Structure formats: structure tokens, C-alpha cells
Amino acid sequence: MVESRRGASARAPRTNFESPSHRIILGDCVAEMSKLQAGSVDLVFADPPYNLQLKGDLKRPDESHVDAVNDDWDKFDSFSAYDDFTRAWLLAARRAMKPSATIWVIGSYHNIFRVGAIMQDLGFWLLNDIVWRKTNPMPNFRGRRFTNAHETMIWAARDENAKGYTFNYEALKAANEDVQARSDWLIPLCTGEERLKGADGKKVHPTQKPEGLLARVLLSSSKPGDLVIDPFNGTGTTGAVAKRLGRSYIGFERDKAYAKAAEARIAKVEPLPEESLAPFMTAREAPRVAFSELIERGMIMPGTKLFDAKKKLGALVRADGAIMLGDKVGSIHRIGAVAQGAQACNGWTFWHVETKKGLKLIDELRAEIRAGMGILE
Numbered sequence: 001m002v003e004s005r006r007g008a009s010a011r012a013p014r015t016n017f018e019s020p021s022h023r024i025i026l027g028d029c030v031a032e033m034s035k036l037q038a039g040s041v042d043l044v045f046a047d048p049p050y051n052l053q054l055k056g057d058l059k060r061p062d063e064s065h066v067d068a069v070n071d072d073w074d075k076f077d078s079f080s081a082y083d084d085f086t087r088a089w090l091l092a093a094r095r096a097m098k099p100s101a102t103i104w105v106i107g108s109y110h111n112i113f114r115v116g117a118i119m120q121d122l123g124f125w126l127l128n129d130i131v132w133r134k135t136n137p138m139p140n141f142r143g144r145r146f147t148n149a150h151e152t153m154i155w156a157a158r159d160e161n162a163k164g165y166t167f168n169y170e171a172l173k174a175a176n177e178d179v180q181a182r183s184d185w186l187i188p189l190c191t192g193e194e195r196l197k198g199a200d201g202k203k204v205h206p207t208q209k210p211e212g213l214l215a216r217v218l219l220s221s222s223k224p225g226d227l228v229i230d231p232f233n234g235t236g237t238t239g240a241v242a243k244r245l246g247r248s249y250i251g252f253e254r255d256k257a258y259a260k261a262a263e264a265r266i267a268k269v270e271p272l273p274e275e276s277l278a279p280f281m282t283a284r285e286a287p288r289v290a291f292s293e294l295i296e297r298g299m300i301m302p303g304t305k306l307f308d309a310k311k312k313l314g315a316l317v318r319a320d321g322a323i324m325l326g327d328k329v330g331s332i333h334r335i336g337a338v339a340q341g342a343q344a345c346n347g348w349t350f351w352h353v354e355t356k357k358g359l360k361l362i363d364e365l366r367a368e369i370r371a372g373m374g375i376l377e
């Protein structure tokens, strides 16, 4: 149980970053999350204790020590103590979540099945389980089992009927060369420069997660400006990535040294330029721009002609925003369809205007208007 475990008291002082939107709260996450405003959080990422149940030191065949997770924060007296703790922090996180918020919980075979069952019992609605496949896993030193080369992340909505949760489907697909993003992610463990080391050259934390993993989590299920929380802050990987991606962040950590290291790490992070973070919008999601707006803005003058790509057909632009081809008058879409003898036509991608540099699709003029509204396509 949380109460019987060693750690910072719930009244421990808060540490703040100079930016009010990124902070770490030192203390027990159950007590501290309960102080958050109910329904205020957009996304939770949680990397809870694994409850590895390691008995004694883990050694390689040559008797050298393996740097495994053997810290007090990972020790529970029994499975039922672990379950009680899991229930408590999940409930505290759920209370803080907006109805449209989602939660990610990462774990290994030691804990993830217990966590998943408890999540379902509490009413969370599982959306996916993501397999994080490690490119560089630690070998199985005794050769008695398979190499443990992955961890599982459960992604869940607050409840079954949750509406409007964020899933940046189109952006993920575009980033994946127009192929739907899959539930198995191949990402290396956190090593090299990214790994926080102390003055003694040793790892600051045994389970620092790779930023690449958190970037995928945040980019897929949150938006710039969202409030992201992590009940098990550790070295602040979630906070560092949140800051870089323009999200607000609150992390909870009961170990002072980890909280301090995380604070220093996050303070050094520069947010990416806003334009590189603007939400990806499909043509269907983008606000409607009427063809008449091109005329109102002087981008197309009444009396000019719109042409098809081969410039075989020319339709006259009327002052009222309709166009005319022969004796047929109608919208850019209807006249585009008439011109092709088709049932339907997207006039934006059919008609062109003549410029000094040649024909220009009227859809490009529409994109200029949308870009002026701060919307990138």
C-alpha cells in the first residue's frame, strides 16, 4: 500500500519551473493528483512501478552485476498490495481527466496484465495495446527464457462512451508515408547522450524511457496547449517531450533526487517553433472557404476565365461567384461536372486561373486564404 511505503510526504514542497506550464510536484502521486481540479487533464502518461519481484542481485554468467530495477519504489509486499496501489492511482488520475481525455500506461509482463484488468474494472475503455519493441533489449543472462524485448502500453479512454478523444490519425498516417500507423513500434532503449548520468557516470534512473517513445505518444493523442500529466515522473521524459511539443505538463515524483534531475532536464528544453506544431488538418476538417471569397479578396476578378488543366475549356467568372460555360451557369463544382460530362466534380481541383507563370489551380488560392487563418494543410 502507498501509505506504508517510503517516500516524500504529501506535504512536501512544490518545485516550479520558470515556465508556469511545466512543473513537477514532489510527493505521492495519489495524494497530489487528488488536489488537481477534477476534469482538467487532457492526457495521462503513466510509467508505474513494475513490481519486478526481483529476489536478490541479478548476475551475469561471469558473476558481474546487472543494472536492473531493484529500488524501493518498485517493491510491494504482495500482488494484492500492488493492485491496491494501482487502483488508487488510476482512480486519482481518472478523476483529474476530462471526459474526452485518454490515458497511457506502460508496463512489462510483470504488471501490465494486472493493470489492464484493473483499468477495465474501473471503467476505462481500452483503445489499443501498443507493443514497444526494443531494437536493443537487454539479453536474458541465464538463457532460461526468451529475451524480453518489448513492453506493452495500454491506451484507454476515460470511459466506454467517451466522445471526442484526440487521435491524430491523418498526421500519423502522413508521417508513415500514407500508411495507417500500426500498434507495434520499433524504438531503441534510451542510451547515449539522452541517458541522464550523475557526476559518478552512473545512470540517474534505472528506467528512463526514450524520448522517441513519448514523442509518438504525445503526437498521436494530444494537441499543442493540452495539459499532460505523468504520475510517475522519474527523470521527466514525458515533461521534456511535452515542453518540446508545446504541451503543458505536471509530473508527480516522490523521490527528491529524481525530481531535481528532471527539473534541470526540462528547464533546458526549447519548445519547437509553433508552425512546426500546428495541428494537421485534412481538407475535410479545414474551415470552409467559399469560391466567392476569392473574388471578394481580389484574388480572382469577375470577368476572368477559369480553365481546365489542358486549357481546352474556359468558364467565365461572374460577379456573384457563379461561373458560366456556354449557356450553363452554376457553381465551380457543377460546371466542372458539366464540362467533363461527369456526375460530380471537385471544382477546386479542376479549375485553374492564368498567371504569368502559367496555370494555377484555384485550390492553391484557397490554401493561401487558409494559411492566412493560421491553418496549414
Ligand SMILES: C[S@@+](CC[C@H](N)C(=O)[O-])C[C@H]1O[C@@H](n2cnc3c(N)ncnc32)[C@H](O)[C@@H]1O
Pocket (backbone or CB within 6 Å): 002, 027, 028, 029, 030, 047, 048, 049, 050, 073, 205, 207, 208, 209, 210, 231, 232, 233, 234, 235, 236, 237, 238, 252, 253, 254, 255, 258
Ligand atoms: C518506472 S519509473 C518512471 C520513469 C520515467 N518514465 C522516466 O522516463 O524517467 C517510476 C517512478 O515513479 C516514482 N514513484 C513510485 N511510486 C510513486 C508514488 N506513489 N508517487 C510518486 N512517484 C512515485 C519512482 O520514484 C520512479 O521514479
